[in-house]
Amino acid sequence: MTQSLILRRPDDWHLHLRDGAMLAGVLPETARHFGRAIVMPNLVPPVVTGADAAAYRGRIMAALPEGADFTPLMTLYLTEQTDPNDVAAAHASGLVTAVKLYPAGATTNSASGVTDFDKVRGVLEKMAEIGMPLCVHGEDTDPAVDIFDREAVFIDRVLDPIRRATPGLRVVMEHITTADGVAYVQANDADLGATITTHHLIINRNHILVGGIKPHYYCLPVAKRESHRQALVQAATSGDARFFLGTDSAPHIDPLKENACGCAGCFTATNTLSCLAEVFETAGALDKLEAFTSLNGPAFYRLPPNEATLTLTKGAPVAYPAKIQTGAGPVTVFDPGFPLHWQVEA
Numbered sequence: 001m002t003q004s005l006i007l008r009r010p011d012d013w014h015l016h017l018r019d020g021a022m023l024a025g026v027l028p029e030t031a032r033h034f035g036r037a038i039v040m041p042n043l044v045p046p047v048v049t050g051a052d053a054a055a056y057r058g059r060i061m062a063a064l065p066e067g068a069d070f071t072p073l074m075t076l077y078l079t080e081q082t083d084p085n086d087v088a089a090a091h092a093s094g095l096v097t098a099v100k101l102y103p104a105g106a107t108t109n110s111a112s113g114v115t116d117f118d119k120v121r122g123v124l125e126k127m128a129e130i131g132m133p134l135c136v137h138g139e140d141t142d143p144a145v146d147i148f149d150r151e152a153v154f155i156d157r158v159l160d161p162i163r164r165a166t167p168g169l170r171v172v173m174e175h176i177t178t179a180d181g182v183a184y185v186q187a188n189d190a191d192l193g194a195t196i197t198t199h200h201l202i203i204n205r206n207h208i209l210v211g212g213i214k215p216h217y218y219c220l221p222v223a224k225r226e227s228h229r230q231a232l233v234q235a236a237t238s239g240d241a242r243f244f245l246g247t248d249s250a251p252h253i254d255p256l257k258e259n260a261c262g263c264a265g266c267f268t269a270t271n272t273l274s275c276l277a278e279v280f281e282t283a284g285a286l287d288k289l290e291a292f293t294s295l296n297g298p299a300f301y302r303l304p305p306n307e308a309t310l311t312l313t314k315g316a317p318v319a320y321p322a323k324i325q326t327g328a329g330p331v332t333v334f335d336p337g338f339p340l341h342w343q344v345e346a
Helices: 020-031 050-063 084-092 117-130 147-165 179-186 205-209 226-236 272-282 286-300
Strands: 004-008 012-015 036-039 071-077 096-101 134-137 171-174 192-196 243-245 309-314 323-326 329-332 342-344
Touching (some): 004 286, 020 050, 020 329, 050 071, 084 096, 117 147, 147 171, 147 179, 171 179, 179 192, 179 226, 192 286, 226 272, 243 286
Parallel strands (some): 012 036, 071 096, 096 134, 134 171, 171 192
Antiparallel strands (some): 004 309, 309 342
């Protein structure tokens, strides 16, 4: 039985760091294990220009613990006013790695997102020309669409038409949650990839609702049926290079989660690698973990994998803190609901 596993240092291809005191509090949790991360731009106000991204990157670097080896990969928030030339210049300089599409109203701080996709066609065409990836929050926000159907409807109504209208556009479907999302990726070419979160590999909608509402399992996209979770596990553990880790680790202070209108997000940065090792071991696929965490993402983004490695060892259950204390307030760490026997060696 495997008791030790060496991986190339992982990357996180979908991460929320927030800003200010929250940034300072949660950044060390990611920098401890991850070499790079695609950093989400949905601040208030959002990161919409190259200048915004440069300023935000500066704040992230200033908050890094001394000696940390971590590179933030910046993104721009796509709005109907985004300038294609600014996007291209920020990408050419190496400052910005991708652009993020939020349908307006889809998730936290998405009010500035896109409602009329014809108004961003010029940006998408420029991105296809220069090979810059578009990261997509894949949910249709039409009020008539059931929240559990938003992803499948988005594929049909928005994503597939965008890709057909913009040949060569490289797209990452972020945090897929359904068998429909898995099937759509599998049916398409290497210009389409998908991230899968730690928590969507572990929880289904029963975890949120059965026996009382569990606010720390509430996320967007919301967790779906067990059959969809199983499809995600099969995709993640398959070794298919189109699927890779994006934790969507999303910190909110406890008073905003444990609330009459609680915020969406699971904070998984602290224990993600332990959680994933358990999931992959249960699936009989520990040999595929490195591809999912460390190789497939860099390949899609046309970056080299990290040279450094880390070692996971299996032993007695690991005691992770229940909460991370930040200057903004306490943030509850995701509880997978089962013991975590794998840990990263110090």
